[in-house]
Amino acid sequence: MRTLLLALGLLLCMTARAADPRIHSGEQSLTFADYLELYERCKAREEFTPPRGEYETREEYRLRLERLRVGCDRHRLIERAQLQVPVFLDYQADQQRFVFELPQAEAFRIHYQPLIWDDFPAFLGKLPRDKWHVDDPTAKASVYKECQPRRVVLNEAFFTALEPFRADSWRGCMTYYERGEEFAWRRDENTFYIEDVTFHVQASVDRARMLKEQEAQLYFVIDGQLKVPEREFVAQRVRLRNTATGTDFLQLLPE
Numbered sequence: 195m196r197t198l199l200l201a202l203g204l205l206l207c208m209t210a211r212a213a214d215p216r217i218h219s220g221e222q223s224l225t226f227a228d229y230l231e232l233y234e235r236c237k238a239r240e241e242f243t244p245p246r247g248e249y250e251t252r253e254e255y256r257l258r259l260e261r262l263r264v265g266c267d268r269h270r271l272i273e274r275a276q277l278q279v280p281v282f283l284d285y286q287a288d289q290q291r292f293v294f295e296l297p298q299a300e301a302f303r304i305h306y307q308p309l310i311w312d313d314f315p316a317f318l319g320k321l322p323r324d325k326w327h328v329d330d331p332t333a334k335a336s337v338y339k340e341c342q343p344r345r346v347v348l349n350e351a352f353f354t355a356l357e358p359f360r361a362d363s364w365r366g367c368m369t370y371y372e373r374g375e376e377f378a379w380r381r382d383e384n385t386f387y388i389e390d391v392t393f394h395v396q397a398s399v400d401r402a403r404m405l406k407e408q409e410a411q412l413y414f415v416i417d418g419q420l421k422v423p424e425r426e427f428v429a430q431r432v433r434l435r436n437t438a439t440g441t442d443f444l445q446l447l448p449e
Contacts, residue, residue, distance in 0.1 A: 214226060214300055214302070215277045215278060219275045219420075220274070225301075226301040229269070229272065229420065230425075233266060233422045240266060242262065269422060272419065274419075275419060276417050277414075277415070277416040277427065278416075278437065279413060280412070281294075287399055290397065291395060291396050292395045293359065294394075295390055296390070299427070302420075302425040302427055304429055305429060306432075308344075308429065308448050309345075309431075309446045310342065311343070311344055312367075314339070316380065317381070318371040325338060325339055326338075333372065334372055335373075336369075336370055338367065340359060341358055341367040341393075343358075345447040346444065347442075347444065347445040348395070349442060349443045352404070352443055353396060353401075353443065354398075355395070356393055357395075358393050359392035359393050367389070368386075369386055370382045370385045408438075411436045411439070412434065412435070412443075413435055413437050414435075415433045415435045415437070416429050416432050418430045431445065431448075432446040
């Protein structure tokens with residue numbers, strides 16, 4: 195019985211971590227499904243043309259149609275949206291560093307492109323061989339490398355440095371190169387994808403223990419824009435924050 199209860203507890207914990215975060219905008223806090231329903235209902239009203247009533251004048255009918263055509267832009271794009279995602283700390287004591295991976299959602303995609311450098315070179319030869327793979331017979335090379343944040347602000351009372359996570363697996367940022375004339379591989383500049391954003395943050399053991407005591411209040415607070423029909427959230431700022439005290443431990447920002 196105890197084993198069963200432990201298994202159920204682990205399942206509930208995993209489910210909580212996988213659940214999509216609520217999306218905050220002003221005083222409103224809704225799930226993505228709620229925002230999508232509001233948009234779809236608005237579009238249905240826009241596309242519906244009721245018949246004119248028998249005792250309705252032409253002017254009254256026109257005004258009634260105008261009230262139905264309220265416009266759906268306010269449901270299409272949420273300009274000031276915010277996500278708050280719980281943080282579960284992963285600390286490597288021997289290296290004195292944390293490993294953080296920026297969260298992703300299931301019902302919509304979080305895009306971190308505004309916060310990450312697109313620093314792939316124009317020609318493939320500038321990159322190490324272990325970073326790319328040629329997809330024969332398409333004469334196209336897929337290339338991965340670690341994601342480099344544009345601007346980082348650290349709380350120096352806790353953290354000393356941030357470094358991109360370097361791994362041998364096909365993770366991080368990605369683009370394509372195409373074979374051109376004389377076997378030169380030139381980059382397709384319209385391709386820049388982010389599989390995941392993972393990085394190390396240096397912190398002494400005593401500071402790491404202090405942060406561990408705050409883990410229950412730690413969240414990734416992500417500010418950005420929600421594009422409802424596209425199912426996209428475009429991140430414009432990420433903070434590692436103690437939401438109880440308002441303390442920011444790190445920030446990822448545009449230039």
